[in-house]
Amino acid sequence: MQTTKTAAHASAVVKPKRTGSRLKRKETIAGFLFIGPMLIGVTVLTLIPIVATFLLSLADWNFIAGIKDIKWVGFDNFERLFQDDAFLKSLRNNAVFLLAVPIYLAISMFLAIVIDKHIYMKSYFKVAYFMPYISSIVAVAIVWQVLFNPSAGPVNQTLMALGIENPPKWIADPKYALPSLMMISIWISIGFNMIVYIAGLQSIPRDLYEAAEIDGAGTWTKFKSITFPQLSSTTFFLLVTGIISTFKVFELIAVLTKGGPLNSTTMIVWQLYDTAFVNLKIGYASSMAVVLFFCVLAITLLQWIGQKKWVNY
Amino acid sequence: MTATTIARVRKGVLTAVMFALSILFLMPFLWMLSASVKIEAEVFAYPIKWLPTQWHAIENYKEVWVGKFPFYKYYWNTIKVTVATTVISSIVSALAAYGFSKIQFAASKYLFLIVLATYMIPQQAILVPQFILYRQIGFFDSHLGLILLCSFSVLGTFMLRQFFMGIHNEFIESAKIDGAGHWKIFWRIAFPLVRPAIATYAILRFIWTWNDYQNPLIFLRTDKLYTIQLAMQKFTTINGEFYSLMMAAAVSAIVPLLIIFVIGQKSVIEGIALGGVKG
Numbered sequence: 001m002q003t004t005k006t007a008a009h010a011s012a013v014v015k016p017k018r019t020g021s022r023l024k025r026k027e028t029i030a031g032f033l034f035i036g037p038m039l040i041g042v043t044v045l046t047l048i049p050i051v052a053t054f055l056l057s058l059a060d061w062n063f064i065a066g067i068k069d070i071k072w073v074g075f076d077n078f079e080r081l082f083q084d085d086a087f088l089k090s091l092r093n094n095a096v097f098l099l100a101v102p103i104y105l106a107i108s109m110f111l112a113i114v115i116d117k118h119i120y121m122k123s124y125f126k127v128a129y130f131m132p133y134i135s136s137i138v139a140v141a142i143v144w145q146v147l148f149n150p151s152a153g154p155v156n157q158t159l160m161a162l163g164i165e166n167p168p169k170w171i172a173d174p175k176y177a178l179p180s181l182m183m184i185s186i187w188i189s190i191g192f193n194m195i196v197y198i199a200g201l202q203s204i205p206r207d208l209y210e211a212a213e214i215d216g217a218g219t220w221t222k223f224k225s226i227t228f229p230q231l232s233s234t235t236f237f238l239l240v241t242g243i244i245s246t247f248k249v250f251e252l253i254a255v256l257t258k259g260g261p262l263n264s265t266t267m268i269v270w271q272l273y274d275t276a277f278v279n280l281k282i283g284y285a286s287s288m289a290v291v292l293f294f295c296v297l298a299i300t301l302l303q304w305i306g307q308k309k310w311v312n313y
Numbered sequence: 314m315t316a317t318t319i320a321r322v323r324k325g326v327l328t329a330v331m332f333a334l335s336i337l338f339l340m341p342f343l344w345m346l347s348a349s350v351k352i353e354a355e356v357f358a359y360p361i362k363w364l365p366t367q368w369h370a371i372e373n374y375k376e377v378w379v380g381k382f383p384f385y386k387y388y389w390n391t392i393k394v395t396v397a398t399t400v401i402s403s404i405v406s407a408l409a410a411y412g413f414s415k416i417q418f419a420a421s422k423y424l425f426l427i428v429l430a431t432y433m434i435p436q437q438a439i440l441v442p443q444f445i446l447y448r449q450i451g452f453f454d455s456h457l458g459l460i461l462l463c464s465f466s467v468l469g470t471f472m473l474r475q476f477f478m479g480i481h482n483e484f485i486e487s488a489k490i491d492g493a494g495h496w497k498i499f500w501r502i503a504f505p506l507v508r509p510a511i512a513t514y515a516i517l518r519f520i521w522t523w524n525d526y527q528n529p530l531i532f533l534r535t536d537k538l539y540t541i542q543l544a545m546q547k548f549t550t551i552n553g554e555f556y557s558l559m560m561a562a563a564v565s566a567i568v569p570l571l572i573i574f575v576i577g578q579k580s581v582i583e584g585i586a587l588g589g590v591k592g
Contacts (some may be wrong), residue, residue, distance in 0.1 A: 027418050030495040034412030034423060037405045041465025046431045049442035058440065063445075119328040126582060127575070128335040131342060134574045136524040136579075138542045141561040143345045145409055146556055150355040154344060187338070192585060199586030248435055251526045255546060269437045276441050278530060288355065289438040300433045 053293070056286035063280045068282035077287035087288065089263050090271040093178055094247060095265065100182040100240035104189045105235060111190065113227065122254055128196070130191035137188070141255040144184050145171065148301075171256055174264040181265055182195050193238050200234035201227070233307075240303045268292050334396040342567075349560040351371055356556045365509040373426045382551060385485070385566055386537065388542035389590075394540055397460045401543070403515045406469030409497050413470070414477040415485055432467040444531060454534045463521075464529055469514050472584070476510040477503060513584035523570055541566050 057078070060071040081087050089142060115125045132140060147155050148170035148290075159167040168176040208226050217225070250269040259266035259274065266274075268288065276285030336343075347363050348356045350370035355362060378384045413425050442454070443462070452458030480503060488498045504511075526542040533539060539547065545566050552558045574581060 024418070027416055028420070031412050031416040031418040031421055034416060034495065034499070035421075036411045038409035038412075038428065038470060039424065039463075040464055042431050042467065044446075045332070045462065045465060046434060046439060047427075047448065049439035050431075050434050052442035052445070053439055068414075104547070114327065114331060119324060119331050121328060121332075123578075125331065125335060127578065128339055130574075130582070131339065131571075134520055134524075134570050135342075135567045136526070136542055136545075136570070138327060138339065138526050138545050138568040142559055142563050143341050144547065145339060146348075146559065147344065149357075154359070154361055156355070157361075187341075189542070190338075195582055195585050244435075248437060250437065254526070272437060272440075273324040273531075277444075282441055282445075286441055289441065293433055293438040296433060296435050296438075310586055 025166075049271070050293070053286050053289045056283055057290045059283040060285075061283045063282060073283070075296075077284050078290075080284070081287050081291065086263055087268075087271055088193070090259075090266045090268050091126050091303045093265065093267050094249075096178060097182060097185075097246045097249065100185050100189075100244060101239060103248060104186040104193055105238055105242065107240075108190050108193035109197050109231065109235070112194045112201055113223070115194070118199050126195065132188040133191040135250040138255050140188065141184070141252055144180075145256055148180060167283060174260060174262045177257055177261060177264045181249075181256065184256075186245075191241070195244070196238060197231065197234060198249060204230045222276055236306065240299060240306075243294055243299055247292060248301075268295070333338055340436065343347055344562045345563050348557055351557050352464055353555055353557050356560075362538050369557065373557050374565070375540045376558055377561045377565055378550075382544070382548050384541070384544065384562065385550075386567075387539050387541045387587045390538060391523060392540040394443070394456055394459055395519055397456075398463050399515050402469055402518050403511055405464060406466055406472050406514065407504065408499070409470045410473035410477050411427045411495075414474050414575075415480070415498075415503065416495060426462040428467055428470065432471070438532060447532060453532060454538065456538060459528060459532050459540075460531065463518075466518065468504065469518065471513050473507060473510055476507040499588040509580065510584075512577070516581050517571060517584055520570055520581075 013020040035065050042164050048228055058072055058074060060073045060076070061069065109123075111129060115122055120126070127246050150156060150167075150172050153170075155170070156167045170180045171177050204227065208230070209222060212226060249267050250273065253265055253267060254273070255268045257265040259270050270294065272288040272292065275281050275288060343363070343501065344361070347361075347365070349519075350368060350373065352361075352367050352369045353366040355365055355367065413421060413428075423522045447453040447458050484502055484506075485498055488502055493501070524542065525540075527547075529543045533543065536547075545562055547563050549559050552562075
């Protein structure tokens with residue numbers, strides 16, 4: 001609120017001599033009235049909290065103690081963080097989870113190309129592949145939990161019927177738990193990415209293909225030299241949003257595994273949640289939040305730089 | 314056979330193959346639906362019986378909706394929170410978007426940059442301070458707090474700003490000459506012109522809020538305030554042994570969204586494709 005007032009004041013003072021200055025002031029007031037609610041909301045619910053996160057990351061504090069008991073410990077939390085096995089494990093899991101992104105991008109691109117040009121009933125397919133995306137993750141996760149049930153679940157029943165004697169225990173097995181979550185995540189993400197790819201495909205000029213056909217180019221050549229490069233900006237965009245979203249994975253873990261078994265599916269946000277709201281260590285959790293913030297920031301900055309260099313037109 | 318017939322046959326065959334693939338893709342939903350109408354003993358029967366030998370749909374859904382852990386209450390909570398969030402968020406976003414695109418004033422550019430910058434802050438990085446703040450001001454464990462939490466969407470502001478920028482300034486200038494203020498111009502001219510965009514945003518916001526699990530989990534504590542997502546998880550903890558009931562609950566949580574999606578399909582898909590937005 002403070003900034004709002006001074007800024008309004010400043011803009012009124014800057015150009016006092018112009019004839020329209022009263023009109024200008026009116027515009028400024030109107031401007032602030034229109035963006036005011038948004039500005040207040042963002043300030044109270046985002047800007048102040050992010051500053052608080054940074055401050056709290058330097059403190060040793062828990063919910064139960066009052067503000068008086070706050071202990072400033074400098075960068076101790078961060079030092080501890082990088083010796084904390086569970087947290088390091090969560091970072092590693094986040095890195096592994098990144099692999100899901102190129103996989104679902106490839107599947108989505110393939111589906112988008114096939115659905116856009118080569119088949120009938122386009123809108124059915126769009127809706128079908130989009131269903132996991134609009135369904136709630138909780139509901140979807142519960143369904144998968146049952147499907148993945150090690151002994152009675154339909155997935156393993158089918159595998160056993162196919163002659164596989166010891167099918168994996170999926171989310172109950174430390175080795176398979178993370179890949180299982182990744183599979184579910186791929187299944188959920190395909191629809192969204194496919195829709196964006198279809199939009200990208202529709203903006204490719206048709207004459208490119210016509211020219212290529214005259215030159216006798218086959219399907220693969222057309223894909224390699226027209227479709228794929230023309231989609232590069234879409235791919236880049238989806239890659240970045242995909243990577244950022246892997247840093248925010250929470251609901252799947254919260255419903256399906258709670259980070260287990262043996263920390264095999266813990267990821268940075270889960271670790272943060274667990275530290276803050278289960279163990280009530282506010283300062284320590286805030287230092288994780290700072291790490292999360294910088295991870296996302298780094299990728300966003302890479303996006304700005306990359307957009308200019310990497311994208312093909 | 315002519316070339317076009319061959320092409321058509323090829324397209325037909327490919328459609329059939331893709332259709333089979335899509336059924337495989339939708340298998341979890343089909344299984345869910347089928348399990349929700351079965352008696353418990355038949356849920357895990359193998360080979361999978363897609364149609365139950367003994368229908369138990371009414372009993373299952375009745376237990377979910379008006380049983381010990383009645384879903385109608387949580388539905389009502391969810392509808393309240395979702396509708397309020399959608400309406401407030403749409404209006405706040407539209408107002409801000411208009412302010413940033415159609416009112417020229419000195420601070421506008423800088424303020425927009427600040428708002429833009431907040432977009433990249435992941436919500437999980439500010440959960441703890443938000444939680445502390447809510448405890449302090451008494452918004453914790455209330456629907457009002459939950460509603461306000463998601464009502465100031467930077468994303469909505471960006472999306473709608475693009476559309477407001479597409480409105481010719483002459484419209485606004487001539488309205489001004491006629492003596493209309495911005496408030497009047499906004500409601501009479503600008504808002505109706507971007508109504509389709511606002512509808513798109515509103516549907517997306519509705520879906521995201523309906524499906525939100527993280528915020529209710531952290532900001533609600535009392536059972537009777539639970540939204541459907543929280544209730545579902547609680548329900549599965551209580552009824553862990555009754556898979557048919559769990560599936561009936563899952564179907565109940567998904568169906569309203571499916572209906573909304575089918576109605577607003579075009580604008581949802583367009584909105585997603587246009588902004589490449591993500592919840």
